[in-house]
Amino acid sequence: MSAATQAAAPATGTARPPVLSIEGLSITYQTATPVHAVRDVSLELGRGEVLGLAGESGCGKSTLAYGVTRLLKPPAEVTAGSVEFHSREGYALDVMRMDGEELRQFRWSKISMVFQGAMNSLNPVKKVRDQLDDVLTTHRPGMSKAQRRTLCGELLERVGVDRNRLTAYPHELSGGMRQRVMIAMAMSLDPQVMIMDEPTTALDVVVQREILQEIARLRDELGFAVMFITHDLPLLLEISDRIAVMREGRVVELADALTLYTRPQHEYTRTLLSSFPSLTGERGGFVRDGTRTVPAGAAAARHDAEEERA
Amino acid sequence: MTTLEMRDVTKVYKLRSGFRSADLRAVDGVSFRLEPGRTTALVGQSGSGKSTVAKMLMHLERPTSGRILVDDAPVGRGRRAEVAYRSRVQMVFQDPFGSLNPYHSVGHHLERPVRLHHPRLGDAEVRERVLALLRRVRLDPAEDYAQRRPHELSGGQRQRVAIARALAPEPGILVADEPVSMLDVSIRLGVLNLLASLQEEDDLGVLYITHDLATARHFSDEILVMHRGTIVERGPADDVILRPQHDYTKTLRAASPDPERRLAELA
Amino acid sequence: MSITSSEIVGSVDTASVDVPAGAPPGGGRRRVPLPPLTPKLVVGLSIVVAFVLFGLLGPLVVQDPSAVDSIGMTAPSADHLLGTTQTGQDVLAQLAYATRGSLLIGAIVGVLTLVLSAFFGVVGAYAGGLTDEAFSLLSNVMLVIPGLPLVIVISSYVQDKSVLLVALVLAVTGWAGSARVLRGFTLSVRGRDYVLAARVAGERPWRVLVVEILPNLIPLLASQVVMAVIFAILGEAGLSFLGLGATGSFTWGTMLYYAQNGLALRLGAWWWFVPPGLAIAVFGAALSLVNYSIDEIINPKLRSQTRAERKGWRRRARTATVATDPTEVAA
Secondary structure, three states: OHHHHHHHHHHHOOOOOEEEEEEEEEEEEOOOOOEEEEEEEEEEEEOOOEEEEEOOOOOOHHHHHHHHOOOOOOOEEEEEEEEEEEOOOOOEEEHHHOOHHHHHHHHHHOEEEEOOOHHHOOOOOOOHHHHHHHHHHHHOOOOOHHHHHHHHHHHHHHOOOOHHHHHOOHHHOOHHHHHHHHHHHHHOOOOOEEEEEOOOOOOOHHHHHHHHHHHHHHHHHHOOEEEEEEOOHHHHHHHOOEEEEEEOOEEEEEEEHHHHHHOOOOHHHHHHHHOOOOOOOOOOOOOEEOOEEOOOHHHHHHHHHHHHHO | OOOEEEEEEEEEEEEEEOOEEEEEEEEEEEEEEEOOOOEEEEEOOOOOOHHHHHHHHOOOOOOOEEEEEEOOEEOOOOHHHHHHHHHHEEEEOOOOOOOOOOOOOHHHHHHHHHHHHOOOOOHHHHHHHHHHHHHHOOOOOHHHHHOOOHHHOOHHHHHHHHHHHHHOOOOOEEEEEOOOOOOOHHHHHHHHHHHHHHHHHHOOEEEEEEOOHHHHHHHOOEEEEEEOOEEEEEEEHHHHHHOOOOHHHHHHHHHOOOHHHHHHHHO | OOOOOOOOOOOOOOOOOOOOOOOOOOOOOOOOOOOOOOHHHHHHHHHHHHHHHHHHHHHHHOOOOOOOOOOOOOOOOOOOOOOEOOOOOEHHHHHHHHHHHHHHHHHHHHHHHHHHHHHHHHHHHHHOHHHHHHHHHHHHHHHHOOHHHHHHHHHHHOOOOOHHHHHHHHHHHHHHHHHHHHHHHHHHHHOOHHHHHHHHHOOOHHHHHHHHHHHHHHHHHHHHHHHHHHHHHHHHHHHHHOOOOOOOOOOHHHHHHHHHHOOHHHHOOHHHHHHHHHHHHHHHHHHHHHHHHHHHHHOHHHOHHHHHHHHHHHHHHHHHHHHOOOOOOOO
């Protein structure tokens, strides 16, 4: 598997210098019957690139993200492979070997993460400003209170939330705004890589579009790389430079967005693509056709078979 | 063959905070008609009122004003009328993990509605119907699935059980409230196609509630776009999506991920 | 999908908390969930069963507990295995009857609490509306009423309190807490999709309550009942010690009361007050162990095998990081 992705990598590899190199990473949940959540995954994230990581539930994409940021909890453990972070200052860090203070500094200031369901991760009894402040006091002890206040305000404005929302409580903000606050928090230390795990899943499609535009704009402005994890393939097409498709712990296809869409190589990619009916184009695998129904036939049978396997 | 009509239905919730109370018009003057053999999509984002419409159709909430008519007649009062209504209008819930009781077997879930709506059937006949329902939703071998518990099934299989349960009373109208949004992407198509073929077999009128414009377009004949409690646009599916009239519909369409458009941009 | 679902355990769906843990899969009939047979449960149950047997059969084999003897307070001997009280009564005999008395109080309070809290908590929450408001108000008022002053008032009117009366008072002052917990849980279950689905299918309200909601409440109900029994026994002991209990009957608490009055502690007559005190403590602990086991159904994360597994993981993870070759980390 990795050989195939390796072979594909040079052809579709990023032209940008890498900021994160994942090499043969394997993560296993050491339960009674071990679960191999991530199997021999090799990926490269270019500086300032948006890499989409697509896959369904159970494919290991979230586990991969947690592994890269060293947030795995037992029984999950990294059983093989390495992750290297190439800082823009010129040095490289072996992520798996870091410990203690160094790891703490690495997390959030070099790589930050927006978690799944992040909108509900805000502390309901603290004001937004205090929560943003927390991050700064922890990682930038040298800053004065006034400096932190100013930075908090700037951060919020950067994600498109009005500065006077600093004194609001989370429940006073809409879902979309809360998500922007989480993104602001993730950006507060000017990281070089941001990992986003299903950041727009629970949001309205209109708000989702706004958040995506925000992320794209910020990426252009600040130059960080994004690993965007979601099951929504059409969404990835809108925002990613390259897309990796994961299934059962492996990367089955890695290509730039356009190629993946127009010339998918792997069967699973094709299955995934066909599951998303086109908004404006042809009907694809759908049976119903408005006025008359088309016999189910092969398309339905194929999807039933897929489900039995699932 | 059943037709279901909502006529100028409004639902107002009273929100209390302290001593003040405010009115929340969850649904405001909504009217539409469901006909046998046709699928109508109710498209809206969260907070649009579409779930409230579903609850009112299923008699889980009462409209503040307006009427719900079955075969152009209002629903009577009393237990008998209630049971009759429920035998003709059924629902598939959104959450495959929450709509089945973890305590009971799949067979039990299907037996109850069969017995409730066909009280004169004997045990053996009830059993036969349960197995037949399971086979219709392509859960074979039916005997094996009937004695399983919900936690032994995958999300897609649970949703099929939920569909089977909805079909047990042999209804004429099916309300599908986001039936696939909590399922894995690659099995959504299979479940929607199953619904489509079942609709054709039974000549059902289906109300497909969703936030996803794409599946709404491909799965339904007519689309109703709902925003803040009112229907802002309605029409044949392709017309509403490809040639939207209302501003909100245009915003929705522009916001939805559209690979075709994106590919055109990139190329 | 959150990280706690299928991503962790592969393709197995981790269902919600109310999946019965001990229930074997594929059962066609509804099965009451049994707690997993852990050492905790075995120890707790054996002790409880031992006490129940002692209370049931003990009084049949021991001497007359009220028989007064002129020997006065004596230490344990061949005649009196647990010694005698200051009036020469056999302590072991008293303990047997006292066990019966305390267990009886526990049982009565348990049943009464179950009935009252289930009615006011579950039925109220299910009915909703005004019924729910009324029942909830009643529960809250009963919670606030202090038990001890109530008992003192009652005891000033009724001199010779029977075991039944004490049990009644304890039950009436104790059901409200349980009712609140049950109400909260019922409210959450009532809104679940499978309950709505049952209503949509056309089930009658009482059937929905009994068939859909109640099975999910069984572990919680069991836990509440066990807690009520613990509360009853401890409460009775406290009341009796203050002289407010069923002083005419034998219970663990009244034994302590008479021991205190007979200056047993000062005179060093440990055989009089240690057995009943120990009985209260051990029985209470055993019931708590049973309760923890029930909690493991309600919250699978508490299962000891899960905790032990997790400790195993931590140990393995630590040894793994130590064993890896510490390479030069480029800073």
